[in-house]
Each structure stands twice: as C-alpha cells, then as structure tokens.
Amino acid sequence: MGTGPATTPRPGAVRAGAAWAGAAWALGVLALLVTMPLVARDRLPDPVATHWNGSRPDGSMSVTSAALFPAGVWLALVLAAVVTRRYWGGSASGLPAALLAGGGVLLIGAQASIVHANLGRSHWQDADSANLWVAVVMALTALASALACLATRRPGSALAGAGPAAREPVMDLPDVERVVWLSWAANPALQLTAALLGLGAVGTAVASGTGLTDPHWMLLLPLAALALGIGVVSSVRARVTAKGLVVGFGPLGWPRRSWSPAEIESARAEQRTAAQAGGFGYRVNRLGTTVMLRSGGCLVVRTRAGAEFAVSIDDAERGAALLNALADRADAGRP
Structure with missing residues (x-):
C-alpha cells in the first residue's frame, strides 16, 4: 500500500x-x-x-x-x-x-x-x-x-501512492502491492x-x-x-485502483462505468460549471460525457479511443495524478 x-x-x-x-x-x-x-x-x-x-x-x-x-x-x-x-x-x-x-x-x-x-x-x-x-x-x-x-x-479511507502530484499531473508510485483512491459527491x-x-x-x-x-x-x-x-444521477462514487477507474452512480453505486489503465490516454483535473456541462445530472455534449453534481473541480478522463468522461468530484487532482501514473505503468508494460 x-x-x-x-x-x-x-x-x-x-x-x-x-x-x-x-x-x-x-x-x-x-x-x-x-x-x-x-x-x-x-x-x-x-x-x-x-x-x-x-x-x-x-x-x-x-x-x-x-x-x-x-x-x-x-x-x-x-x-x-x-x-x-x-x-x-x-x-x-x-x-x-x-x-x-x-x-x-x-x-x-x-x-x-x-x-x-x-x-x-x-x-x-x-x-x-x-x-x-x-x-x-x-x-x-x-x-x-x-x-x-x-x-x-x-467507503474506506481514500489512499494513494507516495509522492506529490506533478504538473501533468502524474504521481510518483513506488513498487507497491496496492494503491487506492476513493471519492464521492452528491447533489x-x-x-x-x-x-x-x-x-x-x-x-x-x-x-x-x-x-x-x-x-x-x-x-x-x-x-x-x-x-x-x-x-x-444524484450522487456518484469514484474509485481508482491498480485495475483502473470505476465510477458508480446513485446510493447503491450502480450502474457503473469502468476503464482499465490501458484504456486511459490521460487524466486531468478541470474546473467546470453546470452551464458548461449543460445542466446538472448526466450530460452528453461537445465536452463529451459529464456527470455534473456541482460546479467546480472535475476528474476528466480521456480514453485512447478519443472519448472524454468527466465527473464533478472531490480531490480530482489526486485521482487524476494516480490514474496518469497507472496509465504510464501500463504503457511501460506494453510489448
């Protein structure tokens, strides 16, 4: 850990x-x-x-x-x-x-x-x-x-690997057995x-x-x-582990969307407003797919297929840094 x-x-x-x-x-x-x-x-x-x-x-x-x-x-x-x-x-x-x-x-x-x-x-x-x-x-x-x-x-405590986030951001992960980041938000x-x-x-x-x-x-x-x-669409939970990102919707955390590190091209934290997203809830527009529960920091994931998914959630910077580090690790393991 x-x-x-x-x-x-x-x-x-x-x-x-x-x-x-x-x-x-x-x-x-x-x-x-x-x-x-x-x-x-x-x-x-x-x-x-x-x-x-x-x-x-x-x-x-x-x-x-x-x-x-x-x-x-x-x-x-x-x-x-x-x-x-x-x-x-x-x-x-x-x-x-x-x-x-x-x-x-x-x-x-x-x-x-x-x-x-x-x-x-x-x-x-x-x-x-x-x-x-x-x-x-x-x-x-x-x-x-x-x-x-x-x-x-x-949910348990939100844990992440050691090291501060860089500008990209990317987290410096040691060779550890398990990394976990958890966050949630509600409207x-x-x-x-x-x-x-x-x-x-x-x-x-x-x-x-x-x-x-x-x-x-x-x-x-x-x-x-x-x-x-x-x-x-009134609440959301996000979880990042070595297996990638899982976003669960509603009080039961279901239905879910998930991405493995190999599917993720990059992740970032971005400030967005409800007006930019087209309102609150589950929105699809020129920005891609956005789960907007409150204006402010969003975790934005860009997949290798070119699609973007954003979710307004707390501690988005650390979640993005950990995802980028896991994506880098997945790239390093590619033949």
Whole structure:
C-alpha cells in the first residue's frame, strides 16, 4: 500500500442530501400512515380489525386510533434513527437508514393491509384475511433494510501512492502491492427531488393496492421512473485502483462505468460549471460525457479511443495524478 498521506473527501454534500431525503421520507411516511384510514373512514367499519389469529380477526381499534398508533410508532423509530446516527454513526453507519427504510415500509404495509382488509365491511369481525399482505410486506421490509444498508455503507479511507502530484499531473508510485483512491459527491437538491417523487409513487401504489382508488398507471409509472432516474444521477462514487477507474452512480453505486489503465490516454483535473456541462445530472455534449453534481473541480478522463468522461468530484487532482501514473505503468508494460 502507498505510504503517502490519506486523503478523505469532504462528505458534506452527501450528508446534507441524505439528511434532506431522510426528512422527506419521514414526513411522507407519517402522512401516509395518518391519512390512509382517515381518507377511507366512510368505507370502513368503526372500529376496524387490526389483529388476526390466522385468517380470523381477533382484535380491533377505532379508526382514529388506527391512524395515530402507527404514527406514534413511526415517530419513535425516527427518533431512534436520529439518536443512533448522532451518537453511534461511526460504528453503526447503516443502522439509521435501515430503521427508516425498513420501518417505514413495514408500517406503511401494515396500515395498507388493515385498510384493505376492512374496506367495505360493516363490522370488523368480517374483515378479510391479511396473510398474503403480511408475507409481501415482510419481504419488502427485509429488502428495503438491506438496500438501505448497502446505500449508506461507508467507503474506506481514500489512499494513494507516495509522492506529490506533478504538473501533468502524474504521481510518483513506488513498487507497491496496492494503491487506492476513493471519492464521492452528491447533489442534495436532486436527492430531495428523487425522494419526493419516490414518495409520490409509493403513495399512488398504496392507494391503488388498498382499493382506495382505481389503479393510476399513467401517474405511477412516470413518478417511479423519474424517481429512479434522478436518484441514480444524484450522487456518484469514484474509485481508482491498480485495475483502473470505476465510477458508480446513485446510493447503491450502480450502474457503473469502468476503464482499465490501458484504456486511459490521460487524466486531468478541470474546473467546470453546470452551464458548461449543460445542466446538472448526466450530460452528453461537445465536452463529451459529464456527470455534473456541482460546479467546480472535475476528474476528466480521456480514453485512447478519443472519448472524454468527466465527473464533478472531490480531490480530482489526486485521482487524476494516480490514474496518469497507472496509465504510464501500463504503457511501460506494453510489448
């Protein structure tokens, strides 16, 4: 491993975006939990069935209580996530996100199952079975928790080989076993937009699935597609190793683009603005391909095929220097 000083990218934008998206998710889940039974009040018995023994309902709660009780549980989960992030964020970085994602999906699914089972019934004892809903909700809860942990995992320290960057820049690499450089960036506004669109898609899907409204595919599909597309280009992670450059998009670092050192002609750090790139997000224009999350320093890679790829990211100078050194090493190994 290189002996040069470790470089840690500034995570402020990533944290700000995650905080705003988390706040939007918390408020959106709270709104869904409260409004679902209240909106359907005229089509529900009062009280409503809230607990089942097998396929038979054996417990009930007033409609108002059915709206407020899960909301209280959700607020407690949000508080637990905030406290965990504040005091144990380093040792349990994925736990707050898992609590918010998994807990939100679980409570929304449970509330939707209650509304669906009671909808159109005269008495809570006549409510439908919720067994299928429970199985689906538990599976979605596990999936949401796992994805949240993956999305919020912390990359290791950004490490590079010894030696300062030259003007090109090129880093003087010793003969070492492993070299690594890591950096990331995010656009909080895009992250918040993706979260709000995702909440709209979830709300539309829940309303349709519970029978509160007819299926609105012309609304659900565009909302889901926009949330996914904007979420993918709202953050980026870059990693340089002896195998080359890998750029991962979105909170999961996927999809990815990669280049080996042999494919790279040169790399440089360059100042670019969003206006030059044609706006924020994934842009293709006369400059080549640019992933623009914020104006400022960009890592620009020129391939041997003549194409250019740029990504706005922290510590671009060191990343470019390391890529150039690896490209030089690859050239030296050519026959």
